[in-house]
Amino acid sequence: MPVDLIRIVSRDSPMALAQVERVRAELATLHPGTETTVLPVKTTGDKWMGDLSQVEGKGAFTKEVDAALLAGEADLAVHCVKDIPADRPLPAGTMFAAFLKRDDIRDALIHPGGLTLDQLPAGTRIGTSSVRRIAQLAASHPHLECVPIRGNANRRMEKLANGDADALLLAVAGLERIGRTDVITEILSTETMMPPIGAGVLALQCREGDTELIDTVSPLGDPDAYRETQAERMLLHVLQGHCNSPIAGFARVERGGELSLRACVFSADGKTVLNAHEWAGRLDPATLGTSVAVALLRQGARDVIDSIAH
Ligand SMILES: NCc1[nH]cc(CCC(=O)O)c1CC(=O)O
Known part of the structure; x- marks a missing residue:
């Protein structure tokens, strides 16, 4: 029996609330009798406009949401997988109930003058605080300047x-969710700007053992998103990247159903780029994630990651 009521907790940004509306719409189609309510919360990451590493790093966007779930103030949390720390387990007592069908994983350039990345003149100020984007731009477009923006x-x-700033880099998926794809001047290929772990995937998180709720929401899960996310998060777990680690990568269920995972570890200045790409073959997704992480560690990823303060 589907549950009668699901109280959904999420960050209160326009993007996060749009994500919740997607979950509510999918639930309404599947279980018209299930009512949903929304509890928006402000997280440390939303309030703190300084360097994220000075608060608790990546957990800054999930901590207060997870606390509401654990306190029983809500039954289901909606998170961007990209914002969920992978170097540590999920908060004790919580688990993933589903990963929704994946959105676009690419980044987009927003330049009011309409130029593409390769057309931007030297000294153009790109507004981004993402170490992943900064390192990749330093490697491929060293004449551009990154300025912090939060x-x-x-x-x-x-x-x-x-x-x-003169231009921005933002995720296509996020712009789709807030209905602002009109501002995009160029969608960057994954070769030009490799996406972060978990890009474009929404996770539904619940309390462990909440079986009726799990039975109600788990049909929203997408099997490909599940496999890709398992591989990507295991990669990050084994690498033990922190919030200041320029790590990028994505798994993809390719034609024929086989999973592949590619990933890069960058030094902050983009001068060192480690790269690995493997196919799962008979490996399960998590083992593929481990295997690619080990390949990067053999190339020296530990030193590259540890040389950056956090
Ligand atoms: N850091 C915030 C954040 N978390 C997830 C997305 C994009 C949407 C997604 O990948 O699910 C964004 C915005 C951005 O980086 O442009």
Whole structure:
């Protein structure tokens, strides 16, 4: 029997609330009798506009949401997988109930003048605080300058309009969710800008043992998103990357159903780029993630990751 009521907790940014609406719509189709309510919470990551490594790093966007779940104030949390730390287990007492069908995993350039990345003149200020984006731009477009910018996607676009930067890099999936794909001037290929672990995947997280709820929401899960996410998160877990680690990578269920995983570890200045790409063959997704991580560690990833302060 599907449950009568699901109280959903999430960050309160426009993007996060759009994500919740997707979950509610999918649930309404599947279980018209199940009612849903929304509990929006502000997280440390939303409030703190400084360097994320000075608060608790990546958990900054999930901590308060997970706390509401554990306190029984809500039954289901919706998170971007990209924002869920992978170097440590999920908070004790919680588990994933589903990974939704994956959205676009690529990053987009937003340049009010309409130029593409390769057309941007030297000294163009790219607003991004992402170590992953900064390192890749340093490697491929060293003539561009990255300037720190924080806040949710809507805020960043306001800051761009105010002249705090000349261009932005933002995830296509996020822009789709807030209905602002109109601002995109170029979608960057995964070769030009390798996405972060978990890009474009939404996770449903619940309390362990909440079996009726799990039975109600798990049909929303997508099997390919599950396999890809397992491989990607195991990679990050084995690498023990921290919030300041320029690590990028993505798994993909290719034609024929086989899973592949490629990943890069960069030094902060983009001068060192380690690269690995493997096919699962008979390996399960998590073992593929381990195997690619080990390949990167053999190339020296430990030193590269540890040389960056966090
Ligand atoms: N850091 C915030 C965040 N978390 C997830 C996304 C994008 C959507 C996704 O990948 O699920 C974004 C915005 C961005 O990086 O542009």
